[in-house]
Structures are given as C-alpha cells and as structure tokens.
Amino acid sequence: MSVLIVVPARYASTRYPGKPLVALTGADGVARTLIRRSWEAAMAVRGADRVVVATDDDRIREHAMGFGAEVVMTSEDCRNGTERCAEAHEVLGGGFDIVVNLQGDAPLTPAWFVEDLVAGLSADPGAEIATPVLRCEGAMRDSLLEDRRNGRVGGTTAVFGAGGRGLYFSKEVIPYCGRDYAPDEMTPVFHHVGVYAYRPAALAAYPGWQIGPLEALEGLEQLRFLENGRNVLCVEVEARGRQFWELNNPEDVPRLEAMMAGMGMA
Template sequence: MTTLIAIPARYASTRYPGKPLVPLRGPDGEKTLIRRSWEAAMAVRGVDRVVVATDDARIADHAGAFGAEVVMTSSDARNGTERCAEVAAKLPGFDVIVNLQGDAPLTPAWFVEDLVAGLTSDPQADIATPVLRCTGRAVAGFLADRRQGRVGGTTAVFGAQGRALYFSKEVIPYTGRDYAPDEPTPVFHHVGVYAYRPAALAAYPAWPIGPLETLEGLEQLRFLENGRHVLCVEVESRGREFWELNNPSDVAVIEAMLGRD
C-alpha cells in the first residue's frame, strides 16, 4: 500500500487569518505552525510522500524554504478534504491519501500509522479517522470552551466495528454527570486527521454540501450525508497531550504542551 500525506494549509482562515504562519515556541526554538505540522508528518513511518497543499504564495514560499514539497491548489477548495482531492488528482497512483491538517502539530506519528492500518484492514471503509477517549479533564475543557463561546474540540459517536454515526462541535453523547480529571469517559475526541480511499476522495467535491455539514462546519459529515462508511479508529495517547490550534488562545496551550513533550 502506497501512502501520501497532504497537509492542507490556507492563509484566509475565518477564525484565525494567517494561522499556518503563526510562530510556536518549543524546546527546539520557534517554528511556525505549518513547519511543526510538516515535521509531525515526516515522523510517520511507512509514508511514501509528504506535501503541503496550499493556494497561498506566502505559505508556499515559507514551506519551500524549510524543505517541504509544495503542491499548489485552487482557491476554490472549500475545506481540507477538497484540497486533498486536488492533490490526489495531481499526484495519482497512491492507495491511501492522508489529510494531516495543518493546525495539528501535536499529532503523534502512531495516530496516523494506526489510522492507515485501520483503513487497510477494513475493506468496507471509504475513509478512516482517529478518535481519542477523553478524560474528565478534557471533557471539562470542551464544556468550558462552549460556555465561553469558543469552538473547542470535535466529538464523535460510533457504533459496531467503529462505524461513525455522527460528529459534532458539541460534547456528545450527553452523560449527565461529572468526571474526575483523570477518569475515562464515554466521550471521544475526534482527531482531525483522515485517511481516504482514492475513489471516495475523488467523489467528494462533486457532492453538495448538506444541512449537517452546513450547521456543524465539519467536512467529514459530507461523507455520512452521502451514505459512505466512515471508520473511527480508537488511538492511544501514550501519555502525550493533543490539541489543535483553532483560536488565538490555543497558541499558549500548544506551546505549554510542546514544552512538556
């Protein structure tokens, strides 16, 4: 199985313009978000090619300067999956295309490795995505974000054999209780990484944006709204912390996690 990792990166983020070029301080000095995301992709074993996919010359120039391969995509791409579909059309021949989003530099390599293995072992799945069981601390953080009007992490619910039922920016399922900080919960954090089969990825841009994708702003819901099999692969943190850069306030959170890692 040949695997391509594409890292979608756009400058004109609605919530955080210029996000890929935001500097993040860590024990190894100051590096931009897109560079740290590229380094995370390069650490994944069994990958044949890694590219940064962008429509912005500033991001392309910066990525090229630190050694990344860049694929220029159109400004018409409405999300990272559509941008990855453009990359797959330009670079055909891969069995699996991974979307490692450019705002997730803390993604451990084994998340992606387990994801590709999960998709490979389930011939019925069109797309696979990792989920991480939340501790009470993580759930409390998500709920605090929502109370303060911030979009925190996305949660996932799935059924038999890991088949996805729904994804939401709200905290689901409803549990009706509080949890100790380190207590495991029935809530799963959806990690924004995807592994696609080429046929499903090629079909995606032609599907209309449905009501659920519109309401939640979650690109993976287009697969569910079109009856595709989305596999949720449970991954283990192994003591590593995970967070995505969604808002300016997340910079300090990620820098603290980089220091601890």
C-alpha cells in the same frame, strides 16, 4: 500499499487569518511556524511514501519550500482540507492506495495516530474513510465543556457504533453523560482527532457532492461523507502520555506552547 500524506494549508482562514504562519515556541525556546511543525509531524510517520504541503497561497508556498517541503499548488476554490487533498492527489497524477489528510493546524499529532489510522483503513475493506478518536479523561471532557460555555470552538467529539462505524461528529460535547467525572477517570466521550485517511475513489467523489445541512451547521467536512451514505471508520488511538490539541483560535497558541513545554517537545 502506497500512502500519500497531504498537509493542506490556507492563509485566508475565517477564524484565524494567516494561521499556518503563526509561530509556536517549543520547549527548547525555538519558534517554528505552525505549518512547519505540522509538516514535521507528517514526516515522522513511518510507511509514508510521499509528504506534500498543499496550499493556494504563495506566502505559504515560499515558506514551506524554504524549510524543505514539497509543495503542491491548489485552487482557491477548495472549500476545506478534504477538497484540497483531492485536488493535490489529482495534480500529482493519482496512483496512491491511501491518501492521508494531516491538517496544517495539528502539529501535536503523534506519528502513531496516523500509522494506526492507515492500518485500520487497510484492514477494513468496507470503509471508505478513516479518522482517529481519542477517549477523553474527565479533565479533557471538562476542558471541552468549558470551551463551549465560553463560546469557543474547541475540539470536536465523535460517536460511533459497531465496528467503529461513525454515527455523528459534533462541535458540541456528545454523548450527554448526565454526571461529572474525576480528572483522571475515563469517560464515554471521544475527542475526534482531525486527521483523515481516504480511499482514492471516495476522495475523488467528495468535491462533487453538495454541502449538506449537517456539514453547513457544524462546519465539519467529514459530515459530507456521512450525509452521502459513505462508511466512516473511527479508529481509537492511545495518547501514550501525549497531549493533543489543534490550533483553532488565537487563544490556543499559549495552550499548545504549554503542552509542548510540558512534554519537552522542541
């Protein structure tokens, strides 16, 4: 089964313009850009047949080519990473069995998250898109709640039913639990990891669908699949001692750098 990994990146982020070119300093004291670190995370995935950076910005293109990435130029009209992945797959001529979207703001994504995701989608013929979820310990749930109390857009949470079928994704912390949890206690809350694996037919159809009310309210691209009746598979992954966070806001930079230092990541 052939696998394409696309790392979508755009310069004109609403919340954080120029985000892909922001430098993150690792445990070795060396600064590398967000897009480079995300590409390196994609390159570490076993079983991928091709890895490309997809962008509409010449600054990102030139920088990515400078560190050895293959770059696919896409339209400025792409409204999110999924649409950019769809266009990149088309530009490359299609032909892949699974297309993975490893977003350019997720440099801490462990390779096994993506490997487990591809395996999960491959084993479930009824699923058209798959995405990883990570069960939160109490400390992580508290961090998500603290972000919301302070008006920050932090991580996304997911709820799913039988067979891992996705029911909803939200920037609020769901489900409501009604009690506190110890820092190392497992909770019923699942952090949604912003990586996706698509079957090509569903990915190709996606840009033609209208943005629905839930996607518009939450600002979450995966809700378009649910609003159009498509089966989204949530694949539970294990942290294995690794910390995970996406870079959503400028204040996330020191958080990611602290995580990298704590894990000894260069």
